[in-house]
Amino acid sequence: MECFAYGYEQYAQVMMDARKPASVDEYLSAFVPDVQEAMQQVRMTIKQAVPQVIEVISYGMPAFKVNKVLVYFAGYARHIGFYPGAAAINAFKADIERYKWAKGSVQFPLDQPIPLDLIKRITLFRMAEDAETKRAKSS
Structure with missing residues (x-):
């Protein structure tokens, strides 16, 4: 499955250049439409969970x-990290x-529905952690 709009070689070259994407929109644009759509769903879920979030x-x-930073995500050939x-x-x-996971990350396969409710709950958990850290520092 080809996941990058211009092929992996072109994407790899862009990533190897000294320049990183300037925005989330620019990052998403490097991927094929199906992967862009999945990442856009993740993006909107995060923004709906925490409306004041800054991208x-x-x-x-x-x-x-x-x-x-509450959460990050990234697109890959077969999953969203x-x-x-x-x-x-x-x-x-x-x-x-049920997913492949490690100490601070989880992989959601692109051939399965993205668990948007889980992403929302995790993001809200991270927001609560972030708010508690800020309160503790203010005390």
Whole structure:
């Protein structure tokens, strides 16, 4: 399955250039429509869960922050990588056990429905963590 709009070689060259995508829209535009659509669903789910979230590019991928980065995601040939951090992965371990996951990340295969409700719940969990960290620092 080809996941990049201009082929992997062209995408790899863009990524190897000193320039990273300037926006989430630019990042998404490097992928074929099916992958763009899946990532757009993830993006909208995050923004609906936390309307005040700010989109940025961090580590060359879309990131969403309020005080600090809550979550990241990235597109790949066969999955979307979702990066909420270790505490969120641990808190939702039962929900993600059917997916490939690691300490701070989970992979959602593109040949299955993207679990948008799970992404929403994880994002809200991260927002609560972020707010608590800010409160603790203010005290």
